Amino acid sequence: MxxxxxxxxxxxxxxxxxxxxxxxxxxxxxxxxxxxxxxxxxxxxxxxxxxxxxxxxxxxxxxxxxxxxxxxxxxxxxxxxxxxxxxxxxxxxxxxxxxxxxxxxxxxxxxxxxxxxxxxxxxxxxxxxxxxxxxxxxxxxxxxxxxxxxxxxxxxxxxxxxxxxxxxxxxxGGERGILATRLHADGRHNEMLYVDGGPSTTGTVGKLRMKGREVFRHAVVNLADVLGEVLTAAGLTVADVDWVVPHQANARIIDATARKLGLSPERVVLTVDRHANTSAASVPLALDVAVQDGRIKPGDCVVLEAMGGGFTWGAAAVRF
The missing domain is CATH 3.40.47.10 (Thiolase/Chalcone synthase)
Known part of the structure; x- marks a missing residue:
């Protein structure tokens, strides 16, 4: 079992x-x-x-x-x-x-x-x-x-x-639960999104630095790819997905990724307008909003996905 x-x-x-x-x-x-x-x-x-x-x-x-x-x-x-x-x-x-x-x-x-x-x-x-x-x-x-x-x-x-x-x-047993996860990282892109400090280098906390245009380009490609990967791993197709809960970094990245996959915007949870980019908090924060307002219901197939500095990116397919 x-x-x-x-x-x-x-x-x-x-x-x-x-x-x-x-x-x-x-x-x-x-x-x-x-x-x-x-x-x-x-x-x-x-x-x-x-x-x-x-x-x-x-x-x-x-x-x-x-x-x-x-x-x-x-x-x-x-x-x-x-x-x-x-x-x-x-x-x-x-x-x-x-x-x-x-x-x-x-x-x-x-x-x-x-x-x-x-x-x-x-x-x-x-x-x-x-x-x-x-x-x-x-x-x-x-x-x-x-x-x-x-x-x-x-x-x-x-x-x-x-x-x-x-x-x-x-x-x-049962059909509910985390069905599949897929994770990636590529450290060659450090200089595109990073903090210019740390205990072992400057001895300071540092400040965030980002090359926004380059991050945007990588994000759309990587997020679309990993979403496809995790659906294949879970034995699902885009048509099986009830909701996508993406990392809330930029509404344009979210829209571009949805278009690349042929996803209807009505199936994508968007909270970046009210919370901005909360980094690691953004996916569970958006998930909570969609569960509490009744959009995500028991039995729904939900895909979570995100990309961040490193670069790192990943996705999870979940049956609620």
């Missing part, structure tokens, strides 16, 4: 402060029209004092546990995807573990930038399938506002902070 990891609950969390394009335009040489035309973004949330990657992640986990009807003590694995941890070490996953009051569990971070949640989901899925865990929290959480150059209008308008989480539970 096949053992699968089933998504039992979803949750998300955003900082208190919402910053729309008009407010940003008062601080940076930009306009609402310029941002919307190029990205589709209308607002983002910025973490304030006392709000960190771990606190946002913990809030998202509490909501996901409530949605699943479980207690924190039921969890034996925590995998947190982030590029903006609270500390260099220990992992932010262990901070979430402590904040949730979990005395003993496997807990660690995964770092694959915007693809981080897909990497974390794949790792947790493998551990559940192998019998190393029965119930897992898989989280994407970021405070990208703290690594932005607020004088660079080409990057600071694109990102926001937030967290999303899912609860996985082992299930023997």
């Amino acid at each position: 096949t053992r699968r990891a089933v998504i039992k609950g979803v949750g998300s969390a955003l900082p208190k402060r919402r910053v729309d394009n008009a407010e940003l335009a008062a601080q940076v040489d930009t306009t609402d029209e310029w941002i919307v035309e190029r990205t589709g973004i209308r607002a983002r949330y910025i973490a304030g004092e006392g709000e960190t990657t771990a606190t946002l992640a913990t809030d998202a986990c509490r909501k996901a546990l409530s949605h699943a009807g479980l207690q924190a003590s039921d969890i034996d694995l925590i995998v947190l995807a982030t590029a903006t941890p609270d500390q260099t070490f220990p992992s932010s996953a262990t901070k979430v573990q402590a904040l949730l009051g979990i005395g003993d569990a496997i807990a660690f971070d995964v770092h694959a930038v915007c693809t981080g949640f897909l990497y974390a989901l794949s790792v947790a899925d493998a551990m559940v399938r192998a019998g190393n865990a029965n119930r897992a929290l898989v989280i994407g959480a970021e405070t990208f506002s703290r690594i932005l150059d607020w004088e660079d209008r080409t990057t600071c308008v694109l990102f926001g902070d937030g967290a999303g989480a899912v609860v996985l539970e082992a299930q023997d």
Whole structure:
């Protein structure tokens, strides 16, 4: 009998402060029209004092546990995807573990930038399938506002902070669960999207740098390819897909990828307009929005996909 990891609950969390394009335009040489035309973004949330990657992640986990009807003590694995941890070490996953009051569990971070949640989901899925865990929290959480150059209008308008989480539970038999995952990386493209600092190089946190046009071109090709790969691995076709939940980086990338695959825009979840790019948090955050508003229902076939710095990219096919 096949053992699968089933998504039992979803949750998300955003900082208190919402910053729309008009407010940003008062601080940076930009306009609402310029941002919307190029990205589709209308607002983002910025973490304030006392709000960190771990606190946002913990809030998202509490909501996901409530949605699943479980207690924190039921969890034996925590995998947190982030590029903006609270500390260099220990992992932010262990901070979430402590904040949730979990005395003993496997807990660690995964770092694959915007693809981080897909990497974390794949790792947790493998551990559940192998019998190393029965119930897992898989989280994407970021405070990208703290690594932005607020004088660079080409990057600071694109990102926001937030967290999303899912609860996985082992299930023997049935059609539900994570059907297939596919992951990739190509480190030759480091200079296209990176942070210019780190403990081993500059001894500083650094700021985000990006060559937007090149990233756009690679994203459309890579995302379309990996979505096709994961559908083949799961024995599905595009016609079988009820919903695609893509990384929320840029509305134009999402639209171009959908067109390349022949996907109807009505089957693609879009939240980048209200949350901006929240890196590893964007896929679970968008997933939570679509589950909570009733679009994604039990039995639906959902494909999650993302691409980020590295380059990294990946996808997962899930039966809800």
